Each structure stands twice: as C-alpha cells, then as structure tokens.
Amino acid sequence: MPFTVEDLEDLLAILQQRPEWRARVLEALLGQEFLTLPQQIQKLVEAQQRTDEQLASLVAEVRALAEAQKRTDERLDRLAAKVEELAEAQRRTDERLDRLSEEVRALAEAQRRTQEEFEAFRQSTEQNFARVWQAIGELAEAQRRTEQRVEELAEAQRRTEQRVEELAEAQRRTEQRVEELAEAQRRTEQRVEELAEAQRRTEQRVEELAEAQRRTDETFAAYREHTDARLDRLEQGQQRLEVAFDRLQQEVRNLTNTIGMTVEDEAEEMVGWVLEQRGYTIRQAIQSAIVDGEVDVILLGEDPEGKAITIVVEVKHRLSAKEVQRWAQRVQSEGYQRHLQEAGFRPPYLPYLFAMRVDDPALDAARRLGIGLVKPKGELVQGTLIVSGGAAR
Numbered sequence: 073m074p075f076t077v078e079d080l081e082d083l084l085a086i087l088q089q090r091p092e093w094r095a096r097v098l099e100a101l102l103g104q105e106f107l108t109l110p111q112q113i114q115k116l117v118e119a120q121q122r123t124d125e126q127l128a129s130l131v132a133e134v135r136a137l138a139e140a141q142k143r144t145d146e147r148l149d150r151l152a153a154k155v156e157e158l159a160e161a162q163r164r165t166d167e168r169l170d171r172l173s174e175e176v177r178a179l180a181e182a183q184r185r186t187q188e189e190f191e192a193f194r195q196s197t198e199q200n201f202a203r204v205w206q207a208i209g210e211l212a213e214a215q216r217r218t219e220q221r222v223e224e225l226a227e228a229q230r231r232t233e234q235r236v237e238e239l240a241e242a243q244r245r246t247e248q249r250v251e252e253l254a255e256a257q258r259r260t261e262q263r264v265e266e267l268a269e270a271q272r273r274t275e276q277r278v279e280e281l282a283e284a285q286r287r288t289d290e291t292f293a294a295y296r297e298h299t300d301a302r303l304d305r306l307e308q309g310q311q312r313l314e315v316a317f318d319r320l321q322q323e324v325r326n327l328t329n330t331i332g333m334t335v336e337d338e339a340e341e342m343v344g345w346v347l348e349q350r351g352y353t354i355r356q357a358i359q360s361a362i363v364d365g366e367v368d369v370i371l372l373g374e375d376p377e378g379k380a381i382t383i384v385v386e387v388k389h390r391l392s393a394k395e396v397q398r399w400a401q402r403v404q405s406e407g408y409q410r411h412l413q414e415a416g417f418r419p420p421y422l423p424y425l426f427a428m429r430v431d432d433p434a435l436d437a438a439r440r441l442g443i444g445l446v447k448p449k450g451e452l453v454q455g456t457l458i459v460s461g462g463a464a465r
Contacts, residue, residue: 339426346451351376391427396437419461
C-alpha cells in the first residue's frame with residue numbers, strides 16, 4: 073500500500089500535537105548527533121559574533137591609527153624628534169595587523185570547516201529522510217497485514233459464536249429430554265406406589281380372609297357334633313369362601329403380572345436410553361423371551377463401533393448380592409449361551425440388571441463382576457462384562 077501525501081500530513085499533524093513523540097521520532101531517524109547539531113551551530117554563531125566584534129574593534133583601531141598617522145604627517149615637520157617613536161608604534165601596528173591576518177585566516181578556515189560540516193549534515197539528512205520514507209512504507213505494509221489479520225480473527229470469532237449457539241441449542245434439547253424422562257420417571261414411580269398400595273391392600277384382605285377362615289374352622293369344629301344342618305350350612309359357606317379365595321388369588325396373580333410388565337417396560341426404556349447415551353444403537357426390544365427359563369428383556373443393536381451386540385436384562389423389584397452373583401453365573405454358563413443362540417440371539421452378550429431397589433452389597437457385587445446395573449433414576453454401574461459366546465472377556 074503506497075504512502076500518500078494525506079498520510080504524511082496526518083503524521084505531521086500528530087507529531088505537532090505530541091512534541092514528545094516528535095523528539096523520539098527525530099532521535100530514532102536522525103540520531104543523537106543530529107539533535108545536538110543546533111547547539112553546535114549556536115556555538116559557531118556565537119564565535120562568529122565574537123569575531124565580528126573583534127573585527128569592529130580592529131577597524132576602530134585602524135581608523136584611530138589612520139587619524140594618528142594624519143596627525144603625525146601634520147606634525148612631521150614639527151615632531152622630527154618623535155619619528156623613532158612613531159616608527160616603533162608603526163612596527164607594533166604591523167605586528168597587530170599580522171596577528172589580525174592570522175585570526176582572519178583562522179576564521180576563514182573555521183568557516184570552511186563549517187561549510188564542510190554543513191554539507192556532510194545535508195547529505196546525512198537526505199539519507200536519514202530516505203530511511204524515514206522506507207520505514208514509513210514498511211509501517212504501512214505492517215498496518216495492512218495487521219488489518220488483514222484482524223479480519224481473519226473477526227471471522228474466526230463469528231464461527232466460534234455460531235458454534236456456541238449450536239451447542240447451547242443442543243444443551244437446551246438435552247435438558248428438555250431430561251425433563252421429559254424425569255416426568256416419565258415420576259409417573260412410573262407414582263404408578264408403582266399405587267400398585268404397591270394395591271398389593272398391600274390385597275395382602276391385608278388375604279390376611280383377613282385367612283383369619284376368617286381360621287375362625288370358621290374353629291366354629292366348624294365347635295358346632296360339628298351338635299348339628300348336621302349347621303355342618304351343611306358351614307360346608308356350603310366354606311365352598312363359597314373357597315371360590316372367593318380362588319377368585320382373590322387370581323386377582324393377586326393378575327396384579328403381580330401387571331406390576332411385572334410395568335417394570336419390564338421401564339427396564340426396556342431406561343436401559344435402552346442409558347446405552348444410547350454411551351453411543352449404542354438399539355434396533356429391537358423383546359420382553360419375556362423364553363430362553364432356558366424366561367429372560368425379562370432382550371435388546372438387539374450395535375455397540376459404539378457399529379458391531380452387533382445382544383443386551384440381556386434381568387429385572388428385579390429388590391436386588392440382593394446373591395441375585396447379582398446368580399445372574400453373572402447364569403449368563404456366563406455355556407448352556408445358557410447355547411439356549412440364547414438356539415433362540416436366534418447371537419453373541420456377544422452384554423448382561424444388565426434393572427431393579428427398583430438395590431442394597432449396598434448388591435451394588436458392590438455388580439461393580440466387582442462388571443454387571444451393568446440400572447435403576448429408574450439412572451445407571452448405577454456401567455456394564456463392562458462382555459460374553460463372547462464361549463467365555464467372558
């Protein structure tokens with residue numbers, strides 16, 4: 073980028089406003105010797121003034137001598153006796169003139185040296201100004217590169233801000249999904265509490281019926297000897313009670329199955345979500361598969377590297393350390409793996425446990441054995457045990 077007259081005028085205006093900058097620029101461009109040059113010139117001017125004063129004095133003395141010579145000529149005839157004195161005075165005058173001539177030659181030599189120094193100063197100044205223009209050109213080029221770099225940094229800042237906005241939007245979607253899962257968890261826990269309360273009422277009713285049955289047996293034994301008619305009525309009542317009890321048992325079994333299916337649904341959703349957060353892809357979910365006994369949940373998908381994997385999930389309401397140990401032994405047994413393969417579920421297998429409640433020994437056992445453990449609120453132990461179809465790794 074060329075350096076224009078407007079740029080020079082701007083630079084000069086700034087230097088006029090900031091004297092301390094002007095001094096530093098002159099010192100950087102011309103050197104300390106140039107800055108002391110005005111002082112040296114001032115000294116030469118003062119020496120010249122002193123020389124002029126001496127010349128003026130000499131001229132005055134010469135005039136006085138001329139006047140004296142005139143008076144001498146006028147008095148020559150009358151002052152013949154003083155000729156020698158005047159000759160001596162003339163000699164002294166000649167000596168002073170000789171000295172004056174020497175001083176004049178010295179002044180001429182000084183004037184010559186001053187002229188030479190001034191010429192050298194002029195050449196040095198021209199060279200310095202050439203360097204100044206070169207430095208100004210380099211500064212203009214550096215300014216252009218700086219502006220280009222600033223533009224690049226501004227563009228990088230814009231891309232960074234755009235990426236931050238994208239991350240913020242992704243975070244918002246994640247938080248929204250977490251809120252939805254938390255709400256689903258809350259509804260599930262509420263449903264479980266309702267089912268647990270219904271189970272408790274059912275058990276209380278069974279206890280009441282059992283107590284009624286006991287009282288009926290006692291009453292039946294007491295009155296059996298006294299009246300056959302009462303016995304017949306008691307037998308009929310017993311039959312009706314047994315029918316009601318069978319009906320109640322059927323309702324309890326139905327309620328248990330309902331709770332179990334609800335927990336299996338929760339296990340399928342929660343374990344699948346946990347694995348998806350770790351990079352797994354879930355393709356299919358199967359509940360209550362019959363494989364050497366019943367498997368609560370089987371998930372088919374791919375691991376983070378894209379390799380096919382089968383996740384087998386055991387569901388428990390309350391999990392103990394013994395149940396963790398039994399599940400680990402079962403899933404690693406050759407017979408169980410053979411039944412899985414015969415049912416169409418190919419290795420490798422990733423075993424997991426889902427439980428509504430977990431005690432501390434069970435948690436420690438899961439960690440020790442590498443069995444994945446999930447509760448409705450999230451993952452407690454990350455599964456690391458991979459069963460390849462012949463041996464665990």
